[in-house]
Amino acid sequence: MSAPASLSRDAAELAAVQPLRPVDRSRWRGLVLPAVAIALWALLSWLDVVNSALLVSPQKVLATAADQIVSGRLWRALSASLAREATGFLIGTASGLVLGALLGLWPLFNRIVGPSFNTFKQISLFAWIPLISVWFGLGDVAKVVFLSLAALVPVVVNTCDGIRTVPPALLEVARVYGFTRWQTLTQVVLPAALPAIFTGVYLALIYSWLATIGAEYLLVAGKGIGNTLIEGSEHFQMDLVIFGMFVIGLVGWLMNASARALERRLARWTGRA
Secondary structure, eight states: OOOOHHHHHHHHHHHHHHHOOOOOOOOHTTHHHHHHHHHHHHHHHHTTSSSSSSSSSSSHHHHHHHHHHHHHHHHHHHHHHHHHHHHHHHHHHHHHHHHHHHHHOOOOHHHHHHHHHHHHHTTTTTGGGGHHHHHHTTTTHHHHHHHHHHHHHHHHHHHHHHHHHOOOOHHHHHHHHHHHHHHHHHIIHHHHHHHHHHHHHHHHHHHHHHHHHHHHHHSOSSHHHHHHHHHHTTTOHHHHHHHHHHHHHHHHHHHHHHHHHHHHHHHHHHHHO
């Protein structure tokens, strides 16, 4: 018998005796509660237990969803909201990375600016709405400023903490090997602080999306998913309100899943590095 045939037979026998990999059902467990909630919703609607004007049927919400999608109103509202969210997120994250790095790396800067920032971050985000509306109006600029503030704080806090909590042993190793300050920063401090920095960016992504809906609801001007909710509530269209809530939740879930996937990839990359 030739060697390739023997290897093929051995591989087949090995595959036959190896146990099958168990199916991972954990990823589906998170769908149990939403499925039960939707089933209960459909049952209550079918039994007409609640006034249909207050609790519309799932079928009516689906019909509204189809109308919003086919007419293009969903895409116009969603694109406007996502554009604002992306702009505010990028501005807030970039500013937060710079400010957090300065607070973490420069003790004098931290002593001067740190107390003021600690006071600033205690102010409720929505407390800025009156001031922002007076300074910037009710348009997109005001909304982007609001979203930038939402993204700024978690990035600053986590970046500063990540840099300041780098293990002293790593810094000592860098000193022993004669690293320059730049080498210590780029090869020791930033890689060690990267998980904390990414946590701040992840929180900024989630906070800025939540703030997007709040800004559109409170700074009522232009289009967006928040304005869709307002339209539904003003005309007592509960199907439109529920549809808007589903869209908001779905977008948030997709952002969370994408960020977690990127975090896992980043963890593998830093592990290899």
